[in-house]
Amino acid sequence: MGQIMTRLMAEKGVDIVGAIGRSANIGKDLGEVAGLGYPLNVLVEREEDRVLETRAADIAVVAVGSYMADMLPHFRRCLENGLNVITLAEEAVYPWKTAPSIAAELDRLAKAHGVTITASGGQDVFWVNLPTMLSGASHTIRSISGFVLWNINDFGPEVAKSAYVGWGKRDLEEHLKSHPLPPSFGKNAIQEVAADLGLTMTRVEEVNTLETADVDLECASLGVTVKSGDVIGRSELVTIETKEGIQLSMREGGRLYKDGESDVVEWTIDGYPALHLRCDRVPTQIMCCTQMVNRIPDVIASSPGYITVDQLPKLKFRAAALHHYLST
Amino acid sequence: MGQIMTRLMAEKGVDIVGAIGRSANIGKDLGEVAGLGYPLNVLVEREEDRVLETRAADIAVVAVGSYMADMLPHFRRCLENGLNVITLAEEAVYPWKTAPSIAAELDRLAKAHGVTITASGGQDVFWVNLPTMLSGASHTIRSISGFVLWNINDFGPEVAKSAYVGWGKRDLEEHLKSHPLPPSFGKNAIQEVAADLGLTMTRVEEVNTLETADVDLECASLGVTVKSGDVIGRSELVTIETKEGIQLSMREGGRLYKDGESDVVEWTIDGYPALHLRCDRVPTQIMCCTQMVNRIPDVIASSPGYITVDQLPKLKFRAAALHHYLST
Numbered sequence: 001m002g003q004i005m006t007r008l009m010a011e012k013g014v015d016i017v018g019a020i021g022r023s024a025n026i027g028k029d030l031g032e033v034a035g036l037g038y039p040l041n042v043l044v045e046r047e048e049d050r051v052l053e054t055r056a057a058d059i060a061v062v063a064v065g066s067y068m069a070d071m072l073p074h075f076r077r078c079l080e081n082g083l084n085v086i087t088l089a090e091e092a093v094y095p096w097k098t099a100p101s102i103a104a105e106l107d108r109l110a111k112a113h114g115v116t117i118t119a120s121g122g123q124d125v126f127w128v129n130l131p132t133m134l135s136g137a138s139h140t141i142r143s144i145s146g147f148v149l150w151n152i153n154d155f156g157p158e159v160a161k162s163a164y165v166g167w168g169k170r171d172l173e174e175h176l177k178s179h180p181l182p183p184s185f186g187k188n189a190i191q192e193v194a195a196d197l198g199l200t201m202t203r204v205e206e207v208n209t210l211e212t213a214d215v216d217l218e219c220a221s222l223g224v225t226v227k228s229g230d231v232i233g234r235s236e237l238v239t240i241e242t243k244e245g246i247q248l249s250m251r252e253g254g255r256l257y258k259d260g261e262s263d264v265v266e267w268t269i270d271g272y273p274a275l276h277l278r279c280d281r282v283p284t285q286i287m288c289c290t291q292m293v294n295r296i297p298d299v300i301a302s303s304p305g306y307i308t309v310d311q312l313p314k315l316k317f318r319a320a321a322l323h324h325y326l327s328t
Numbered sequence: 329m330g331q332i333m334t335r336l337m338a339e340k341g342v343d344i345v346g347a348i349g350r351s352a353n354i355g356k357d358l359g360e361v362a363g364l365g366y367p368l369n370v371l372v373e374r375e376e377d378r379v380l381e382t383r384a385a386d387i388a389v390v391a392v393g394s395y396m397a398d399m400l401p402h403f404r405r406c407l408e409n410g411l412n413v414i415t416l417a418e419e420a421v422y423p424w425k426t427a428p429s430i431a432a433e434l435d436r437l438a439k440a441h442g443v444t445i446t447a448s449g450g451q452d453v454f455w456v457n458l459p460t461m462l463s464g465a466s467h468t469i470r471s472i473s474g475f476v477l478w479n480i481n482d483f484g485p486e487v488a489k490s491a492y493v494g495w496g497k498r499d500l501e502e503h504l505k506s507h508p509l510p511p512s513f514g515k516n517a518i519q520e521v522a523a524d525l526g527l528t529m530t531r532v533e534e535v536n537t538l539e540t541a542d543v544d545l546e547c548a549s550l551g552v553t554v555k556s557g558d559v560i561g562r563s564e565l566v567t568i569e570t571k572e573g574i575q576l577s578m579r580e581g582g583r584l585y586k587d588g589e590s591d592v593v594e595w596t597i598d599g600y601p602a603l604h605l606r607c608d609r610v611p612t613q614i615m616c617c618t619q620m621v622n623r624i625p626d627v628i629a630s631s632p633g634y635i636t637v638d639q640l641p642k643l644k645f646r647a648a649a650l651h652h653y654l655s656t
């Protein structure tokens with residue numbers, strides 16, 4: 001994701017002044033690491049503090065992990081150095097229920113330094129703003145239901161491992177009794193939908209499903225063939241009840257695909273009138289990065305604090321270089 | 329449409345203080361006219377000026393005609409009486425290219441009276457804001473193409489007549505040589521898309537297509553059966569070129585349906601990445617009204633002038649009565 005975003009930012013005229021990385025990329029030029037074919041004259045460095053303290057920048061683009069507890073030290077360092085932050089961290093899309101004290105600390109810190117922290121990515125348009133905008137045609141709503149499916153083979157081996165690809169279903173069910181699954185990403189997105197609609201959440205329920213197939217499927221990222229009946233991924237159904245009586249739910253998951261399948265984002269509003277929207281062949285990985293890059297000017301322009309995407313302007317295409325969208 | 333909107337407004341707690349109508353409804357209670365089953369204690373009146381001059385109100389909901397030239401006197405009266413205006417008039421969605429002097433006059437008038445005039449309706453979310461929001465996931469765009477299909481049988485006989493339903497195709501082609509078709513509604517919507525994206529329009533092209541079917545189809549609104557091969561509706565393809573090299577197009581039309589067909593709104597973005605969104609079973613008539621009613625608080629809260637929907641906040645569901653969304 002960092003490689004893709006680097007290329008997108010370079011092509012949108014972003015002046016990249018520092019890069020913090022891990023492992024094998026340290027000391028290389030960021031343009032080389034991102035496969036641009038030309039140097040950016042920015043070396044990938046290991047020393048987070050030194051990079052943040054010595055470079056003047058408008059914003060830090062943070063793609064490290066998914067959960068607030070893991071991300072807190074990274075976010076904190078950026079904000080303390082007076083940098084706005086935009087991140088792909090999935091829990092950060094709406095952390096006020098799942099990590100409220102961390103969110104509150106970051107909100108205070110951002111305000112104290114006059115900067116903004118926001119999570120964007122695939123959630124921004126596809127998981128949050130499309131359904132809430134679709135609801136603009138709703139007179140009454142009984143439920144809003146989302147369905148998101150993505151291809152595990154589009155991501156690295158860590159993602160396939162975290163979805164237990166290749167496990168026998170019985171073995172995995174036994175294993176999960178003592179090794180609970182990590183919290184879902186759909187939960188934070190659907191909570192952000194509730195927040196955007198001004199609904200008061202009462203109960204949240206999560207149900208996990210292990211996905212299997214009736215044919216053998218290749219897992220490219222692990223380099224194995226998963227036998228028919230074994231685990232090819234998992235999905236989580238998150239359901240939120242609200243004080244207003246509107247039920248919000250989202251089924252979200254990644255798995256291996258049979259021939260002809262593609263990434264899907266689908267939203268159904270049950271109410272008056274019934275509304276339905278479906279995106280097929282969703283380019284999940286790329287669109288996570290394009291949205292985050294297009295969001296950069298909004299985050300820089302936003303009022304300080306922990307700002308979720310419902311509080312920002314409608315995300316849209318940036319025909320010009322990103323600095324054209326910053327008021328001087 | 330006026331009947332549906334009256335019901336929606338009544339159910340969202342709008343205090344309706346006057347109603348202006350034509351023909352057979354004059355003198356009846358608006359609740360009766362709208363089929364509510366209860367009175368609204370507002371009589372439908374004929375005298376536009378008297379109603380506008382004698383009632384204090386926040387906004388006038390104007391559903392009379394489609395074109396700016398026809399609507400100008402109605403809009404003018406409302407604005408001169410210090411009322412905000414929201415309308416379903418299709419040309420009003422973006423009148424700055426097709427009726428620039430009327431738009432400029434209304435803009436001046438609205439500003440002089442400290443009020444706002446906006447067109448909403450089906451265009452708001454489905455024809456304008458969905459594609460521009462989808463473009464928030466675009467890094468580069470070659471073209472944005474829309475497809476909108478609606479059922480002529482959902483509307484009255486005037487709509488079926490204006491689409492020449494039941495004409496022989498050859499006869500109609502001959503007739504159209506001396507009776508040109510009225511301007512399309514898709515043009516104003518796709519121009520509003522261009523405006524929302526900050527693109528500079530250069531060339532506009534419109535191509536009309538007469539739609540026929542290979543089976544006989546019923547036209548309920550005209551009470552006739554249209555023979556196989558005769559005209560069941562028409563569609564217009566509007567294509568806009570822009571200085572930025574991005575092509576915008578929209579094919580929009582109404583016709584009779586074969587079994588199993590439903591209203592469609594579909595948007596395709598050709599670029600990096602490729603993006604696609606489709607709404608099936610679109611409740612065209614209802615969603616025109618629901619969106620316009622949900623937009624009311626935004627129009628009242630807007631800065632004065634002729635304001636198009638790209639300049640307003642993201643439209644979304646109003647869980648509470650509309651007055652809750654007005655700051656005091």
